[in-house]
Amino acid sequence: MLIIKTTKELIKWRNQCQHFVDLVPTMGALHAGHLSLCEAIKSKTQPDEKRYLVLSIYINPKQFDNLNDLNNYPSTIDEDLRLCRESNVDVLFIPESSDMYAADTSVSVNENCLSLSLCGATRPGHFDGVCLVVSKLFNLVRPSRVAFGKKDFQQIAIIKRLIRDLSYPIELIAVATKREADGLAMSSRNLRLSKEQRAKSALIYAALQSAKNTNTSSSQELCIDEIGRKLEQELSALEFKIDYLTVVNVDTLKSCSSLDSKALLVIACFIGQIRLIDSIMLHD
C-alpha cells in the first residue's frame, strides 16, 4: 500500500496512473462500515480488470458546524493503517489541512436545494463543507467510481446531485448501512458513547424496525403522521432528544405523502451530546 501525504504527490501519482481509479473518502476512525465500502467497490471490478482503490482519510474542518464536534472527532490512525492494508487499499491519501486549504480560500461549492432540510437545517454549512472537500478529492483523484454509505442518506442524495450538476464522470455506489450485532448503525462517533449510552443507542434502529413492521404488517397502511408520532413518543420516553424524525423520498428528500417504494423513515437524535442518525426504507 502506497501512503501519500501531499496533494502534489497525489497529482504526480495520478498523472502516471494508466488505469481507472476508485475512491472511498473517509474521515478515518475506520470501522466495518468503511470496509464494506471498499468491498462493495471492489466487487464491481471484473477479474481481468486492473483498477486502483484510493482511500482518503481527512477530517475536513469545513464540514463541522461545531468546534467541539471537530475537536472530539475520533482518530485511530494506527488501526486505520492496519484496516486499509487488510482491505487491499492501493493508495492511502492522508493530507494535512494546510495542504488542502489555502488561508485565503475563496471558492465554495454549494448544493442549494437538497441540503437545506434535515441535517442541513441543524448543521448550517455542513454540506457546503462536504461538497467542497468531495469536489477537491474528485479533482485530485479523478475516480470513475466512488462509494458512500447509505447511513448518510442526505449526503448521498447531495453527492449524486453534485456529480450530475458538475458533470463529473463518476458512478456513485451507495452501500447499505453496516450495523453492530444489536442493530446500531456503525459510525465513528459511536466511539464517543458511554457504555450506558451505547446500550441505549441500539433502541433507535429497533424503533425504526418496529415502525416499519407495524406499517407493513397491518392490513391497512398506517398514515405517516401516526408512525412518526408513535416513534417520537417511544424514543423521547427513552430520553433521546429528537432532532428530526420524518418520512422522505430517498432521492428528492421531500416529505413523503404516501408510503411508496421511495419512502425512507429518517431520524437524527441526540443521546447526551452525541448526535446519531439512522434510517430505514419502509418498503424493501
Place this chain on the structure above:
Amino acid sequence: MLIIKTTKELIKWRNQCQHFVDLVPTMGALHAGHLSLCEAIKSKTQPDEKRYLVLSIYINPKQFDNLNDLNNYPSTIDEDLRLCRESNVDVLFIPESSDMYAADTSVSVNENCLSLSLCGATRPGHFDGVCLVVSKLFNLVRPSRVAFGKKDFQQIAIIKRLIRDLSYPIELIAVATKREADGLAMSSRNLRLSKEQRAKSALIYAALQSAKNTNTSSSQELCIDEIGRKLEQELSALEFKIDYLTVVNVDTLKSCSSLDSKALLVIACFIGQIRLIDSIMLHD
C-alpha cells in the same frame, strides 16, 4: 477533427484517451484571439509528446446577467469549424444547453472574493456562471492545461483561484491580448459594433497606451488618481460611458496604491449598448 455534441460522447472519448489533454473553452464566434490561445497551448508541447487539444464552443446562458446580451451574442459556426480545422484542434465540443444543465440544477460554484469588484460588480452572477461552466468543462475534459486570454483579466484571476481552491491539477496558460491593427482588443462582441463605433473603439487602447507612456516617460511618476482622472476625461469627451477605470494588482485585483510591476490599468466602458473591456500593464 472529431466533433462531439454530447457530454456522454465526450466522457466516452475522454475515458478512452490515453494522453494528456489541453482545453480552450470558448463561446464561439472565433477570431484570431481564440486561435492565439490554441497556438500558445500547442507551443508548450514537446515535439515527441502526444497530446490532444479540445476546443469547446458553448454560449453559457448562466454567465449572462443580461438577456439582451445573451440573445445578441454572435454565432458564426461555419467559420468556427473552418478555423478549428486550420488550428489543428483535435476535438471540437459543442454541447446543447439541455445536455449541460438539468432543469433542476441546484449546485453552484462561487468565487467569493476576487469576483465581487470590477466586472463582477456590474454583472451580478456573471462569474458564478463562469465558475460553474468552467468546472463542468474541467470535469468532462479533464485537461492538464487550459488557455485563457488576458483580455479577461478578472476571469483569469478567478479561474486561477478556482484551480487552486478546488485542487484541479491544471496549468492555466494566460495568453496576451490579441489586437486588431488599430489596437482594439479582439472580442466576439466587436462584431456588434457599427462602423462608426468600431472606428471609435480603437481609441480605448490608444488612451491606455498614452496613460502608460505619460507615466513611464515622466521623470516623476504620476499618481494613480491623476492617470485615472485624465483618462476618464479623455474618454468621456469621446462619449464612452465609463463603467470602471482603475489600477489594480493583476493577481489580487485589489486597488493598487503604487505603480509597481503588478499594476494593471483596467477599463470597462460602454459604446452605445456594447460593453468593451481592455487593460494594460503599466510596467512591462
